[in-house]
Amino acid sequence: MWRIIGQDKVVSFLGNSLGQDKLCHAYVFYGPSGVGKQRMALTFAQALNCQASQPPCQECLVCERILSGNHPDIIHLELLSAEDASDGKAKAEIGVKQVEDIQRAASLPPFEGKYKVFIIHHAEKLSQESSNRLLKTLEEPGSLNIFILLTADKSLLLPTVISRCQILELRYVEINLIRDALLEQGLAEEKAELLSHLSHGRIGWAMEAASNPEILEERKANLEKIILVLGQDEEERFDYASDISNLFAQNHMAAEAVLDMWLAVFRDMLLLKADASQNMTNIDYKDILYMASDKLGLADIRIAIDNILKARSQLRANANPRLCLEVLMLSLPLVKEGL
Structure with missing residues (x-):
């Protein structure tokens, strides 16, 4: 079997x-x-x-x-x-x-x-x-x-x-199959639902996250920092860019994972604009991201997604990490009130 x-x-x-x-x-x-x-x-x-x-x-x-x-x-x-x-x-x-x-x-x-x-x-x-x-x-x-x-x-x-x-x-696995597999392992329904959405079809990741609480703890810390940075001005964003640049120097994959989280945040906002929240990644932050998306236009969100993808591509092409991330942070929209 x-x-x-x-x-x-x-x-x-x-x-x-x-x-x-x-x-x-x-x-x-x-x-x-x-x-x-x-x-x-x-x-x-x-x-x-x-x-x-x-x-x-x-x-x-x-x-x-x-x-x-x-x-x-x-x-x-x-x-x-x-x-x-x-x-x-x-x-x-x-x-x-x-x-x-x-x-x-x-x-x-x-x-x-x-x-x-x-x-x-x-x-x-x-x-x-x-x-x-x-x-x-x-x-x-x-x-x-x-x-x-x-x-x-x-x-x-x-x-x-x-x-x-x-x-x-090996291809991405359907979210419902991942959720059912987690439930069969005895995971609580709410956590199984969350992990299946966060997995992006990666069942191996979902199984590891189910058994290792540090994965969700690290994800929460990174996500809350992203939400905080969305409401901050240039100085704080430069400091954040420096932190991610230092992370990139130590661990390329970890820094790319943070950029992927930024991408997921703006993708979730786009889905909320389209009344398609069932396809969101960060379902546990739906209310906060809804408030953020309500303050942005579709063009703002799409431009942000394009800029994150561009920065990720530049980093993979060995661009200067500090400069690349500073430019990205300055290009992202400011969402200050209501978060």
Whole structure:
């Protein structure tokens, strides 16, 4: 039983490949961050090694160990954190030595299971040299090795790597399916409704947020700061731009997530203008955002959305973060009264 929500096409393909003994030696699972790529990879690893007549059973010791990360034949390759790196510095790329380690592991037979499964997280972070080393392994992988590359953007992988893999896309999941899955886990109806809207179709994110209260706490702090900045003048906005610029220097993804929240706020205002609040993201801030939208015209909101998208694009193109964010803050409309 795969227990994967909203990815029926991929589950069907993998299940049929396993049942017909037509497995590929390498796969790329691609799709937005938080959409459930890691869970799909782990479930596929379970299906490959489960001893039940209809794998994955999700109940045997093998399935449990794989899901908990304690199976010796399921090997994860990730960016090194500062704690794991020998020089004490977090890495921006997956290095050659890491790939050499899995090459050595791939040269040995499975310790316990039917297959060794190598799961490469953020595969787009493979350096050029690492990708070329991996390519040699993919050309002669061995019959009992399965490689799964996870990425949000398959276009960032080397074409030669892509050509040796089966490509499978994981798509956004419908909000109602995410809500129902959260309810089945015993989550309160109000929280399940909120998380399903906040998820933007990313079921992996929703499941993580359901079990980690810090995610919602951080989101609340960021959202309330956004609402505060909407009512502030240039000096405060420059200070805020400086804070986000500093965050960008430390963690690009975290800073982009803040910009995505700004985008969601103005998108919600646009939906409120169109009497389509059922499609809002920040449903718990509906009243506040309604008051804000009431003070803005449609043109103001659309221009704000365009400017946020432009700033995000410029940051990805290595524009000066401080200058880019200051220009953005000055371009956003002022909503001072009533918030």
